[in-house]
Amino acid sequence: xxxxxxxxxxxxxxxxxxxxxxxxxxxxxxxxxxxxxxxxxxxxxxxxxxxxxxxxxxxxxxxxxxxxxxxxxxxxxxxxxxxxxxxxxxxxxxxxxxxxxxxxxxxxxxxxxxxxxxxxxxxxxxxxxxxxxxxxxxxxxxxxxxxxxxxxxxxxxxxxxxxxxxxxxxxxxxxxxxxxxxxxxxxxxxxxxxxxxxxxxxxxxxxxxxxxxxxxxxxxxxxxxxxxxxxxxxxxxxxxxxxxxxxxxxxxxxxxxxxxxxxxxxxxxxxxxxxxxxxxxxxxxxxxxxxxxxxxxxxxx
Amino acid sequence: xxxxxxxxxxxxxxxxxxxxxxxxxxxxxxxxxxxxxxxxxxxxxxxxxxxxxxxxxxxxxxxxxxxxxxxxxxxxxxxxxxxxxxxxxxxxxxxxxxxxxxxxxxxxxxxxxxxxxxxxxxxxxxxxxxxxxxxxxxxxxxxxxxxxxxxxxxxxxxxxxxxxxxxxxxxxxxxxxxxxxxxxxxxxxxx
Numbered sequence: 001x002x003x004x005x006x007x008x009x010x011x012x013x014x015x016x017x018x019x020x021x022x023x024x025x026x027x028x029x030x031x032x033x034x035x036x037x038x039x040x041x042x043x044x045x046x047x048x049x050x051x052x053x054x055x056x057x058x059x060x061x062x063x064x065x066x067x068x069x070x071x072x073x074x075x076x077x078x079x080x081x082x083x084x085x086x087x088x089x090x091x092x093x094x095x096x097x098x099x100x101x102x103x104x105x106x107x108x109x110x111x112x113x114x115x116x117x118x119x120x121x122x123x124x125x126x127x128x129x130x131x132x133x134x135x136x137x138x139x140x141x142x143x144x145x146x147x148x149x150x151x152x153x154x155x156x157x158x159x160x161x162x163x164x165x166x167x168x169x170x171x172x173x174x175x176x177x178x179x180x181x182x183x184x185x186x187x188x189x190x191x192x193x194x195x196x197x198x199x200x201x202x203x204x205x206x207x208x209x210x211x212x213x214x215x216x217x218x219x220x221x222x223x224x225x226x227x228x229x230x231x232x233x234x235x236x237x238x239x240x241x242x243x244x245x246x247x248x249x250x251x252x253x254x255x256x257x258x259x260x261x262x263x264x265x266x267x268x269x270x271x272x273x274x275x276x277x278x279x280x281x282x283x284x285x286x287x288x289x290x291x292x293x294x295x296x297x298x299x300x301x
Numbered sequence: 302x303x304x305x306x307x308x309x310x311x312x313x314x315x316x317x318x319x320x321x322x323x324x325x326x327x328x329x330x331x332x333x334x335x336x337x338x339x340x341x342x343x344x345x346x347x348x349x350x351x352x353x354x355x356x357x358x359x360x361x362x363x364x365x366x367x368x369x370x371x372x373x374x375x376x377x378x379x380x381x382x383x384x385x386x387x388x389x390x391x392x393x394x395x396x397x398x399x400x401x402x403x404x405x406x407x408x409x410x411x412x413x414x415x416x417x418x419x420x421x422x423x424x425x426x427x428x429x430x431x432x433x434x435x436x437x438x439x440x441x442x443x444x445x446x447x448x449x450x451x452x453x454x455x456x457x458x459x460x461x462x463x464x465x466x467x468x469x470x471x472x473x474x475x476x477x478x479x480x481x482x483x484x485x486x487x488x489x490x491x492x
Contacts, residue, residue: 003309010308010417017420018341020427021348 038262040255041081041270043071049093049126051100063090065097071271072104076111081268083114083259085251086134092125092147095201102208105133114258118251119143119242124230128241129205132212135258137242138251139233146236148209149228150201152194157182202226209241216240304330311410315451322410323403323456331409335381338416339374345419352426381408384471388453392467398457407452415445 047062075081086105092098105115115134117123123131123139124147131137131145139145161167161183168183179190186194209222217240225231225239236242244254256265302310302321307330310318322331347370385408389401418441425434454464 004305006312007305007308010312014341014416014420017424018344021344021420021423024348024423025344025351 038082038259039080039266039268040252040259040261041071041075041078041084041268042252043068043075043084043086043270045086045088045090045101045127045130046120047090049090049097049101049130051094051097063093065094065100067271068101069104072101072108074270075113076108081113081270082261082265083116083255084108084270085248085255085267086115086117086130087120087248087251088117088123088127088131089120090124090127091122092127092129095126095150098126098129099204101130102133105130109133109135114255116251116255116258118246118248119145119233120248125149129208131242132208134212136244136254138244138246138254139236139242140247141232141234141245143233143236144230145233146225146231146241147228148205148222148226150198150205151228152198154180154186154194155182156185158184213240216243307410308413311413311448315411315448316455319407319410319448319452320455323400323407323452326402326406328402328406331406332378335409335412336374336378338412339377341416342419343370343374345423349419349423349426352423381405384408387471388467389457391470392453392457392459392463395467396457396459396463398459400456403456404453407456408449411448411452412445414441414448417441 045063045068049063049065051065072084075084109115114136117131117134117137119127119131119137119139120143122144124145128145128148168181170178170181170183172178176190176193179193180186206219206222206226209217209226210219213222221239225241231239231241233242233245237245244250246254252267253263255261256263302318302325307318307322307327310321347367382405385405386401388404389399393399418438421441422431422434422438425431425437450461450464450468453459453467454461457464457467459467
């Protein structure tokens with residue numbers, strides 16, 4: 001037997017199978033797999049909602065807005081996906097990222113696709129903002145939800161810099177250009193400006209809840225609890241902030257019911273495994289960003 | 302011995318090939334082959350997990366799965382070095398024969414058929430005969446085990462029985478240690 005032929009066939013087989021395997025892994029979500037049928041798409045939102053792009057080894061527990069929006073778009077484009085269950089287990093996070101996701105969900109619903117939210121352990125603040133862009137919210141009795149409010153946290157390292165002998169020289173085009181700088185205390189005027197921003201974002205949050213929970217909670221009643229407090233799923237049901245108590249499977253059943261799907265309709269996780277991102281090539285970039293920090297960021301948490 | 306000849310030899314004439322490799326010790330090529338086998342197996346195994354809709358992928362964060370896999374691959378190289386040294390040491394103590402480098406090279410080459418199990422399993426799963434794939438993957442594992450015995454035998458120039466004993470002893474020793482530890486814990490003896 002020709003040795004080169006045997007080894008060649010072996011190498012060829014391995015090469016073909018490597019390509020097939022990589023294709024299988026990369027398309028783990030099964031894009032288009034159920035074309036022609038009817039399915040429920042599940043989009044998981046786990047961890048702090050972030051707008052930062054790129055997911056590395058350290059991003060296992062953060063919810064990247066870009067990835068989530070991509071999954072929502074996929075659900076919108078795919079004809080076989082008739083309803084989407086959002087599984088949220090998040091304390092909130094970036095205000096902008098939450099808004100972006102909610103906006104994509106609104107567009108999905110405008111296409112006539114039903115969105116059901118299933119709350120996990122926690123669905124607070126930015127997580128609740130997103131939940132308000134669904135047709136039905138199902139919480140567990142002990143789920144922590146609410147925390148309707150906005151927070152902006154600034155670090156004042158003036159004292160530390162003084163001890164280290166670091167003095168920052170600032171050249172700026174306007175008096176507020178270094179507003180929120182970590183090297184000095186906020187002026188009264190700056191504080192007022194930032195309070196206005198927080199207040200405006202808070203109003204947007206209230207509008208989002210009132211829009212999403214229209215007819216289920218009044219503005220007056222909402223204002224009573226929209227002070228940043230967290231509440232249980234059961235309390236949220238009494239207040240009208242959620243629609244029902246139940247677990248993930250109840251949410252799937254609800255999705256089938258609202259979309260008119262049969263009981264055995266398949267379920268597909270739309271934002272499952274991302275093979276290439278999970279190789280973690282962007283770890284250093286993420287670490288660098290975390291070390292540098294960002295001094296001003298609005299957060300729903 | 303060329304690359305083609307060594308691959309062909311390990312598959313069809315293992316004894317002579319592994320003896321030759323253990324003598325000449327092409328370390329670089331051997332480690333490269335071992336790494337290729339490990340990494341490719343990793344991809345095939347991952348594809349199988351995805352195909353089977355494995356619960357592991359749902360429980361662990363996606364990134365953690367790959368982090369564990371890559372760490373596992375790196376550890377397997379480290380383990381190969383440790384095992385080679387350990388087997389050579391055992392052989393030296395019992396039979397007065399040692400060849401850690403040769404064992405390492407031979408074990409690297411002995412892992413080659415292991416690359417066939419996962420892709421065959423995956424291909425047959427895709428073809429709808431997963432049970433056949435599982436059986437063939439099991440047979441490949443047995444094949445690799447047999448090759449490991451031959452690798453140790455040819456590297457140390459011992460008999461098949463002696464090679465099996467050398468290979469089994471570390472596991473046996475670990476088992477005895479583990480049993481002793483469990484018994485100690487169960488009896489509540491302070492150590």
